[in-house]
Amino acid sequence: xxxxxxxxxxxxxxxxxxxxxxxxxxxxxxxxxxxxxxxxxxxxxxxxxxxxxxxxxxxxxxxxxxxxxxxxxxxxxxxxxxxxxxxxxxxxxxxxxxxxxxxxxxxxxxxxxxxxxxxxxxxxxxxxxxxxxxxxxxxxxxxxxxxxxxxxxxxxxxxxxxxxxxxxxxxxxxxxxxxxxxxxxxxxxxxxxxxxxxxxxxxxxxxxxxxx
Amino acid sequence: xxxxxxxxxxxxxxxxxxxxxxxxxxxxxxxxxxxxxxxxxxxxxxxxxxxxxxxxxxxxxxxxxxxxxxxxxxxxxxxxxxxxxxxxxxxxxxxxxxxxxxxxxxxxxxxxxxxxxxxxxxxxxxxxxxxxxxxxxxxxxxxxxxxxxxxxxxxxxxxxxxxxxxxxxxxxxxxxxxxxxxxxxxxxxxxxxxxxxxxxxxxxxxxxxxxxxxxxxxxxxxxxxxxxxxxxxxxxxxxxxxxxxxxxxxxxxxxxxxxxxxxxxxxxxxxxxxxxxxxxxxxxxxxxxxxxxxxxxxxxxxxxxxxxxxxxxxxxxxxxxxxxxxxxxxxxxxxxxxxxxxxxxxxxxxxxxxxxxxxxxxxxxxxxxxxxxxxxxxxxxxxxxxxxxxxxxxxxxxxxxxxxxxxxxxxxxxxxxxxxxxxxxxxxxxxxxxxxxxxxxxxxxxxxxxxxxxxxxxxxxxxxxxxxxxxxxxxxxxxxxxxxxxxxxxxxxxxxxxxxx
Ligand code: SF4
Numbered sequence: 252x253x254x255x256x257x258x259x260x261x262x263x264x265x266x267x268x269x270x271x272x273x274x275x276x277x278x279x280x281x282x283x284x285x286x287x288x289x290x291x292x293x294x295x296x297x298x299x300x301x302x303x304x305x306x307x308x309x310x311x312x313x314x315x316x317x318x319x320x321x322x323x324x325x326x327x328x329x330x331x332x333x334x335x336x337x338x339x340x341x342x343x344x345x346x347x348x349x350x351x352x353x354x355x356x357x358x359x360x361x362x363x364x365x366x367x368x369x370x371x372x373x374x375x376x377x378x379x380x381x382x383x384x385x386x387x388x389x390x391x392x393x394x395x396x397x398x399x400x401x402x403x404x405x406x407x408x409x410x411x412x413x414x415x416x417x418x419x420x421x422x423x424x425x426x427x428x429x430x431x432x433x434x435x436x437x438x439x440x441x442x443x444x445x446x447x448x449x450x451x452x453x454x455x456x457x458x459x460x461x462x463x
Numbered sequence: 464x465x466x467x468x469x470x471x472x473x474x475x476x477x478x479x480x481x482x483x484x485x486x487x488x489x490x491x492x493x494x495x496x497x498x499x500x501x502x503x504x505x506x507x508x509x510x511x512x513x514x515x516x517x518x519x520x521x522x523x524x525x526x527x528x529x530x531x532x533x534x535x536x537x538x539x540x541x542x543x544x545x546x547x548x549x550x551x552x553x554x555x556x557x558x559x560x561x562x563x564x565x566x567x568x569x570x571x572x573x574x575x576x577x578x579x580x581x582x583x584x585x586x587x588x589x590x591x592x593x594x595x596x597x598x599x600x601x602x603x604x605x606x607x608x609x610x611x612x613x614x615x616x617x618x619x620x621x622x623x624x625x626x627x628x629x630x631x632x633x634x635x636x637x638x639x640x641x642x643x644x645x646x647x648x649x650x651x652x653x654x655x656x657x658x659x660x661x662x663x664x665x666x667x668x669x670x671x672x673x674x675x676x677x678x679x680x681x682x683x684x685x686x687x688x689x690x691x692x693x694x695x696x697x698x699x700x701x702x703x704x705x706x707x708x709x710x711x712x713x714x715x716x717x718x719x720x721x722x723x724x725x726x727x728x729x730x731x732x733x734x735x736x737x738x739x740x741x742x743x744x745x746x747x748x749x750x751x752x753x754x755x756x757x758x759x760x761x762x763x764x765x766x767x768x769x770x771x772x773x774x775x776x777x778x779x780x781x782x783x784x785x786x787x788x789x790x791x792x793x794x795x796x797x798x799x800x801x802x803x804x805x806x807x808x809x810x811x812x813x814x815x816x817x818x819x820x821x822x823x824x825x826x827x828x829x830x831x832x833x834x835x836x837x838x839x840x841x842x843x844x845x846x847x848x849x850x851x852x853x854x855x856x857x858x859x860x861x862x863x864x865x866x867x868x869x870x871x872x873x874x875x876x877x878x879x880x881x882x883x884x885x886x887x888x889x890x891x892x893x894x895x896x897x898x899x900x901x902x903x904x905x906x907x908x909x910x911x912x913x914x915x916x917x918x919x920x921x922x923x924x925x926x927x928x929x930x931x932x933x934x935x936x937x938x939x940x941x942x943x944x945x946x947x948x949x950x951x952x953x954x955x956x957x958x959x960x961x962x963x964x
Contacts, residue, residue: 254564261476261773262780265780265786276528276531276532279529280524382748395763417733426694428759431752432750433750437703438616438702439744440616440635441635441639442507442511443509450707451703451708
């Protein structure tokens with residue numbers, strides 16, 4: 252018997268009393284009707300609690316805000332699908348600081364390691380827990396680019412914010428590689444007190460864009 | 464392959480690995496209780512986390528509804544395990560992942576080691592995983608000439624300190640910040656000799672230490688928190704980003720996961736990803752959660768394996784009073800609230816799984832007769848704090864009592880003679896069955912006075928009750944029983960009035 256056959260046969264025999272469990276009660280909150288302004292306020296509060304820096308801007312201010320957040324970076328990476336208009340102010344004199352990661356022209360790990368920052372968009376955000384989901388679509392790029400550089404500037408279009416996790420999951424394509432981010436990297440491993448900044452990006456800047 | 468029942472019903476096949484306590488719990492606890500530094504560290508850490516957990520749990524108006532959904536989901540999973548495992552395998556495989564099945568610890572270790580050797584490397588980076596701890600993977604790999612680098616901060620502290628984990632979430636919970644600094648100074652090459660004990664700087668030192676390993680590793684080994692049957696998706700929940708590093712950068716990813724980790728589908732994550740972070744680190748959400756489904760071209764590891772582990776889980780499933788222990792999502796809330804764990808620490812439980820969950824899960828996986836594991840179900844005062852804290856409502860006290868019964872039965876079966884425990888229980892039954900019997904017994908009280916010395920303490924009780932006096936003295940009984948005193952002082956005529964109080 253193969254290991255699989257044997258394990259399945261053990262399970263079948265373990266379940267010979269044929270347990271009949273009750274159906275799953277889903278009485279918890281699955282919808283909400285929080286106005287957008289409050290959703291944004293809640294998300295900002297949660298993210299700041301995690302020690303992320305948050306800007307809330309109109310779409311007209313986005314490019315200038317991105318430039319400001321990236322001003323200290325000597326280099327930054329963007330995924331190939333990034334909206335080029337976002338970069339107008341960050342790259343005034345050409346693309347000297349910018350590196351683009353694209354299928355067929357991927358940056359190696361050492362290159363990413365020597366890049367200061369990364370700019371991405373995001374797929375969906377959950378206000379109640381302060382969570383931003385990246386799903387690897389072209390404006391977010393593959394997972395390595397938002398992981399290796401030490402500073403992540405992440406754009407959150409206001410239209411992608413929901414209040415509850417149960418509202419967010421239907422918006423996720425679960426078979427894509429997903430990364431849920433709730434603040435900069437942190438650890439509670441020493442005396443169970445949280446400190447920010449271990450292996451993932453130590454600096455997380457979030458730009459919430461109204462009208463996007 | 465179908466999952467049609469094949470052949471003889473198999474007897475429960477128990478698990479092996481780091482699951483055996485080699486000295487009875489009372490003896491181990493007695494030794495650990497002498498470590499006052501550890502007790503102070505544990506007290507500080509468990510109290511910090513209790514307060515955080517209560518705060519974030521209190522924020523959710525539907526916490527109890529989430530617990531109900533979580534418990535019901537897990538019961539459903541266990542009842543439908545064969546079908547869900549098949550469904551998961553089909554989906555994971557369709558997306559380019561490769562599944563291996565392991566009956567026990569040894570088989571799992573061999574599979575992982577062979578997969579690593581195929582990649583021509585003798586180094587792997589590891590994300591914290593209870594399953595690989597349980598099977599003793601690191602020790603096995605070392606014998607095979609493969610170095611496994613733990614990348615979770617607490618695991619790193621344990622590994623560098625040549626120590627053992629004492630908690631499932633924070634394996635180095637028994638060490639305080641200055642002890643951590645001392646370990647880093649002694650064991651970490653190139654560490655700054657002026658390192659202080661500030662947690663932020665200690666975390667920085669770990670970052671420096673591991674960064675090159677992450678960026679150059681060819682193979683990573685991980686565990687998994689959840690597996691979604693309807694899509695073939697795996698999930699790892701973490702804080703530091705070491706998980707993301709391991710799951711993203713190496714070419715080969717090998718995940719080891721117990722067969723009980725399945726969830727039916729994506730919808731279930733909405734329940735468990737609310738329950739788990741709040742129960743474990745007391746956060747609204749953990750910093751990072753990674754989900755992957757087989758292989759994604761151009762993103763992350765292209766050689767993706769999953770080892771599905773039994774190692775006693777089917778034996779636990781066969782115990783219909785104990786099987787809900789498999790519903791555990793390893794949040795560690797039960798140990799953080801446990802008064803016994805807070806004092807003895809995790810090492811006293813001898814197994815990979817300490818605390819209240821360990822006291823039931825370990826003997827369920829190995830069988831109650833294995834080595835000293837039958838002492839584990841007694842490592843509890845049955846206060847019920849664990850049950851109240853458990854996000855999937857595992858009734859740990861009830862299973863503890865069930866396993867104590869199993870233990871008594873198995874001992875009786877072996878000896879064919881009534882044990883001391885049986886006699887004690889019989890005695891208690893007789894005593895409490897009538898007031899007269901009890902009165903008769905209480906006449907023995909002055910004898911207790913004699914047994915106690917001048918300091919009015921009984922230092923040693925005979926027989927199995929000796930365990931009780933090993934770590935505490937019993938005050939000598941009063942010369943007069945409560946019943947006698949009541950009879951003398953409370954004649955009906957002498958009833959006191961309300962005012963006299
Ligand atoms: S038994 Fe419950 S409380 Fe304890 S670790 Fe498991 S899920 Fe958490």
